[in-house]
Amino acid sequence: MHKLSTKKTATLIIICLGLAGFISINGCVESKKVADKTGAQIWSENCQRCHNTPAPKTFNDEEWKTVGMHMQSRALLTTNERDKVVEFLQSFNHL
Numbered sequence: 001m002h003k004l005s006t007k008k009t010a011t012l013i014i015i016c017l018g019l020a021g022f023i024s025i026n027g028c029v030e031s032k033k034v035a036d037k038t039g040a041q042i043w044s045e046n047c048q049r050c051h052n053t054p055a056p057k058t059f060n061d062e063e064w065k066t067v068g069m070h071m072q073s074r075a076l077l078t079t080n081e082r083d084k085v086v087e088f089l090q091s092f093n094h095l
């Protein structure tokens with residue numbers, strides 16, 4: 001019968017923990033980068049994945065808020081990211 005030695009099992013566990021740690025540290029770095037993005041960046045990187053990006057002047061401020069809430073769930077944005085995109089789009093109505 002073949003059995004993993006205790007030493008081999010321990011080594012495997014250590015490798016797994018190390019990998020998990022590495023991935024979670026990387027995850028933090030990634031979300032920090034995303035948190036630093038401007039509304040314009042988030043908009044240009046997300047909103048045309050599914051459709052042509054609507055021109056910012058298409059909607060008034062209230063409408064952009066509604067669109068933001070609607071598209072936040074589609075684009076899987078955080079509330080902070082959504083607010084930045086909405087502010088970016090609304091800003092064109094105040095030029």
Ligand code: HEC
Nearest residue numbers: 043046047048049050051054066067070071072074075085
């Ligand atoms: C995962 C796909 C997807 C992403 C990402 C996405 N949209 Fe949409 N969007 C849709 C679909 C599907 C519709 C039409 C059906 C609906 O309204 O849900 C739509 C409709 C719209 C409309 C029409 C008005 C409305 O609310 O129906 C606007 C404006 C819009 N999207 C803006 C955006 C903006 C701005 C972003 C980026 C924050 C975005 N979308 C990201 C899929 C997406």
